[in-house]
Amino acid sequence: MNSSNTLSPDFQQNQSESYSLDELNKESRMGSMGKETEREVRIIDLSDFEQRKYEIADQLWNAAIEIGFFQVANHGIPQADIDHAFAMTEKFFALPQEVKAQYPLSRNSGWESRAQIRPSTKTADQKESYQITRPRMSNLWPSEQELPKFKQNMLDFEGKCWTVGMQILSCFAYKMGFAEDFFSHAHDPEKESYQSTLRMLHYYAIDPALKDQLGLWRAGAHTDFDCLTLLFQREGQGGLQVCPGKDMEDQAWTSITPHNDVITCNIGDMLTRWSDDVLPSNFHRVKNPEAHEYQGARYSLAFFCQANEDVMIEGPNRKYPAISAKDYLKQRVSANFSGKY
Secondary structure, X not given: OOOOOOOOHHHHHHOOOOOXXXXXXXXXXXXXXXXXXXXXXXXXXXXXXXXXXXXXXXXXXHHHXXXXXXXXEOOOOOHHHHXXXXXXXXXXXXXXXXXXXXXXXXXXXXXXEOOOEOOOOOOEOOEEEEEEOHHHOOOOOOOOOOOOOHHHHHHHHHHHHHHXXXXXXXXXXXXXXXOOOHHHHHOOOOOOOOOOEEEEEEEOOOOOOOOOOOOOOOEEEEOOOOOEEEEEEOOOOOOEEEEEHHHOOOOEEEEOOOOXXXXXXXXXXXXXXXXXXXXOOEEXXXXXXXOOOOOOOEEEEEEEEOOOOOOEEOOOOOOOOOEEHHHHHHHHHHHHOOOOO
């Protein structure tokens, strides 16, 4: 990667952008290539969770406040289930374009292709995605003829992701002085207001004619909208880079080597706001591969723990005005998808 700190025209243009949320104003300044640096990537063992919960909570908290990013091992989701979810993901994206187009993105559910334009880059991410948000999936599931057992399998996997996410968030609730089930109630999947999302992602294989165009990103620099993100990656399909918010002025990025047996986690802006900025959200992006790197398709699965619509986000010290999770997510999605929510 080019290690120059020269600011691109897009980056300079983004400096003039203004959004109603400070999170978006920060993101709009993160469009340059920056430089690469090494950072510690902490892997936290979740085994024997109930017996070790408070020890785990301390480890998660320390990793979160220092970098907003960590990985978890022995998380309880069988590798066979993860592999099967990836297999279903590849089958979905292999469907003909006209079939996928029957299930268009609406209110954070459904399929899109090259529709996400980040405030940081002003160029479309070079990917397609399909998003599953349980109460919003009417007429958005592929038929049994198109993809047998797809709905059942992906909802089962979504439920497993929710369980791990709530375990981790219970640790943060404890450290923040909330009831340990605070975030489980705030992300209640039995309510119509539920808006946590499982996102299936397919980053397109690199067109050789475009690989040197630095303005094209598989995913431009951003922070996530949610409380917590669980990211599943495939070995050999790299490109993810992270930059803690506290280091944003230096634009120093660390590449994350993907491993099948860990979940990569990052704090999102909802939890940053809920913690009165104690827990920092983490900038991340997916860069185009360099000439010597794997140029093929990249797949990942992301589960976003997003509080139910009617839940109010307000920190213990009320640093920010209270805002409903519905209004918060609506502003973030609209800034990425040209007002589509």
